[in-house]
Amino acid sequence: MSGFSPEWLALREPADLAARNRQVLTACGRAFEDQDTVRVCDVGAGTGASVRALVDLLPRRQFWTLVDSDETNLSAAFDQLARWGTDVKAYDGGLAMRKGERELFVRTHACDVAATPACWPKGTDLVTASALFDLTSARWLDAFVALLSTQKVALLSMLTFDGLITAEPAHPLDGAVAEAFCSHQQRDKGFGPAAGPRAAEVLEVSLENAGYEIETGESPWAIDRGASALLYATLAGIASAVQETQTVPPEDIEQWLRASVINTRLLTIGHRDVFARPTKT
Numbered sequence: 001m002s003g004f005s006p007e008w009l010a011l012r013e014p015a016d017l018a019a020r021n022r023q024v025l026t027a028c029g030r031a032f033e034d035q036d037t038v039r040v041c042d043v044g045a046g047t048g049a050s051v052r053a054l055v056d057l058l059p060r061r062q063f064w065t066l067v068d069s070d071e072t073n074l075s076a077a078f079d080q081l082a083r084w085g086t087d088v089k090a091y092d093g094g095l096a097m098r099k100g101e102r103e104l105f106v107r108t109h110a111c112d113v114a115a116t117p118a119c120w121p122k123g124t125d126l127v128t129a130s131a132l133f134d135l136t137s138a139r140w141l142d143a144f145v146a147l148l149s150t151q152k153v154a155l156l157s158m159l160t161f162d163g164l165i166t167a168e169p170a171h172p173l174d175g176a177v178a179e180a181f182c183s184h185q186q187r188d189k190g191f192g193p194a195a196g197p198r199a200a201e202v203l204e205v206s207l208e209n210a211g212y213e214i215e216t217g218e219s220p221w222a223i224d225r226g227a228s229a230l231l232y233a234t235l236a237g238i239a240s241a242v243q244e245t246q247t248v249p250p251e252d253i254e255q256w257l258r259a260s261v262i263n264t265r266l267l268t269i270g271h272r273d274v275f276a277r278p279t280k281t
């Protein structure tokens with residue numbers, strides 16, 4: 001299962017849904033509760049998980065633009081949303097649908113946001129991103145926030161990896177593996193040296209400096225053996241990243257992975273969420 005494939009995104013979607021921070025989501029919902037219509041742009045949208053996660057939080061009429069550089073993911077997003085919604089119709093190059101009481105209009109936009117951070121359409125009220133910002137660099141995050149703030153656009157950022165990896169029961173190599181994994185997370189993912197585990201902190205400071213009011217909270221994955229496919233894929237993904245760093249002997253990584261697959265009852269991966277509201281001046 002590779003990088004950001006639709007299969008990997010489908011495997012992680014239930015854990016993401018359970019992890020999103022309720023307080024942060026509530027703050028976002030409140031900011032738009034007086035509106036009947038909202039225009040949202042989801043950056044690094046993958047297969048559209050943010051639409052499915054946020055539909056009940058946001059106003060009755062929702063115009064979504066899903067931005068991603070991966071056209072396979074964007075086309076999977078249309079397929080998945082068309083199966084998830086009701087009364088699905090073609091609309092303005094995208095899809096119109098209903099979901100419960102909500103009316104949604106969804107379009108996709110293929111774009112490399114590393115090169116074009118201001119990827120949202122004119123009139124956007126809210127930019128969202130889920131599991132994206134740890135791939136980006138501190139410099140890119142600052143530029144992104146500066147562009148958002150000049151247009152007074154709100155931001156909901158979810159599931160930014162914060163460097164925490166703990167397993168129960170612990171294994172003697174957990175510390176070395178976590179350290180090597182975090183250093184791998186700081187490699188360039190197309191945005192310059194990645195902020196990786198520091199991304200949430202960089203983003204929050206940048207938003208505050210730009211005058212946003214922010215609500216932050218933790219959104220860790222708690223993966224137990226009830227989600228064994230996600231547990232094994234996550235452990236294997238960590239081992240493969242650590243292998244690439246060449247900082248832990250291959251036989252130690254193999255031993256860690258074998259023992260972790262057999263013994264881990266609970267794997268916790270830390271994330272942070274933030275809702276940022278532009279101040280009215």
Ligand SMILES: C[S@@+](CC[C@H](N)C(=O)[O-])C[C@H]1O[C@@H](n2cnc3c(N)ncnc32)[C@H](O)[C@@H]1O
Nearest residue numbers: 004044045046049068069070112113114130131
């Ligand atoms: C970890 S996935 C998260 C997907 C989705 N937000 C979710 O929560 O399921 C990261 C997404 O960011 C997209 N991405 C990575 N680099 C990008 C770039 N430079 N421009 C646009 N999208 C990018 C990937 O294609 C992938 O769909």
